Amino acid sequence: MSDRPHPDLAGLGLADVMRGFADPSRLHMVRTMATLGECECSRVYADLGLSKSNASHHFRVLRESGIVRRTQRGNQQYVALRREELAERFPGLLDAIVANADA
Amino acid sequence: MSDRPHPDLAGLGLADVMRGFADPSRLHMVRTMATLGECECSRVYADLGLSKSNASHHFRVLRESGIVRRTQRGNQQYVALRREELAERFPGLLDAIVANADA
DNA sequence: CCTATGGTTCAATGACGATTGAACCTGTCG
DNA sequence: CGACAGGTTCAATCGTCATTGAACCATAGG
Numbered sequence: 001m002s003d004r005p006h007p008d009l010a011g012l013g014l015a016d017v018m019r020g021f022a023d024p025s026r027l028h029m030v031r032t033m034a035t036l037g038e039c040e041c042s043r044v045y046a047d048l049g050l051s052k053s054n055a056s057h058h059f060r061v062l063r064e065s066g067i068v069r070r071t072q073r074g075n076q077q078y079v080a081l082r083r084e085e086l087a088e089r090f091p092g093l094l095d096a097i098v099a100n101a102d103a
Numbered sequence: 104m105s106d107r108p109h110p111d112l113a114g115l116g117l118a119d120v121m122r123g124f125a126d127p128s129r130l131h132m133v134r135t136m137a138t139l140g141e142c143e144c145s146r147v148y149a150d151l152g153l154s155k156s157n158a159s160h161h162f163r164v165l166r167e168s169g170i171v172r173r174t175q176r177g178n179q180q181y182v183a184l185r186r187e188e189l190a191e192r193f194p195g196l197l198d199a200i201v202a203n204a205d206a
Numbered sequence: 207c208c209t210a211t212g213g214t215t216c217a218a219t220g221a222c223g224a225t226t227g228a229a230c231c232t233g234t235c236g
Numbered sequence: 237c238g239a240c241a242g243g244t245t246c247a248a249t250c251g252t253c254a255t256t257g258a259a260c261c262a263t264a265g266g
Binding site for chain 3: 019023025050051053054057058061075
């Protein structure tokens with residue numbers, strides 16, 4: 001997997017993306033992001049009891065799996081699902097996961 | 104994760120199932136099973152170059168993740184996706200994955 | 207009985223991942 | 237300047253996983 005900040009989804013296989021989803025904490029984060037839309041990182045893991053470094057690790061996995069995009073505005077980091085890009089590369093996948101993310 | 108032969112899907116979270124899908128070999132196997140329906144195990148990994156023990160390992164992961172069901176008829180082992188059960192527990196998930204399993 | 211065939215199990219190995227705590231970095235506010 | 241808030245990075249630990257090869261087990265066919 002590339003360590004570029006935001007990999008091109010064309011270069012990722014389904015298994016790479018699935019690995020990003022294969023963790024309870026990250027699924028919870030995905031669900032939160034699906035609800036909130038783009039938001040500050042801290043809001044995404046606020047109710048998960050993750051340490052900062054652990055949350056940072058999970059954000060990196062999500063980013064390297066092509067699932068989220070991070071942007072810096074002012075001094076805040078924002079994070080958002082790459083909804084459209086994922087829908088184009090893997091149609092229906094994100095929706096199905098988000099719909100079941102509470103299971 | 105339970106080590107029972109075929110876990111009840113109600114007892115599995117989405118992350119557990121996702122881990123079953125988070126491997127290229129297993130995704131390939133899932134795709135093959137989606138195409139063939141119930142069939143002999145060997146047909147599922149024939150074109151993957153997996154050793155027998157490695158294939159057996161992947162079948163076990165798929166089984167413990169609730170993705171496949173194995174049955175013995177005669178002296179042959181058969182394997183099939185648990186389509187209906189998965190569709191009931193995680194609506195739309197398997198279809199979305201199978202549709203993208205070649206990516 | 208002998209021998210495939212088709213799978214499982216076991217032990218070992220190497221790689222990867224989740225988690226933690228400490229150090230660090232950077233922009234903001236006082 | 238000093239302190240702080242929000243994140244990142246690093247090293248270390250521990251567990252899990254993929255892969256291999258060898259041993260094993262059951263069944264069908266000669």
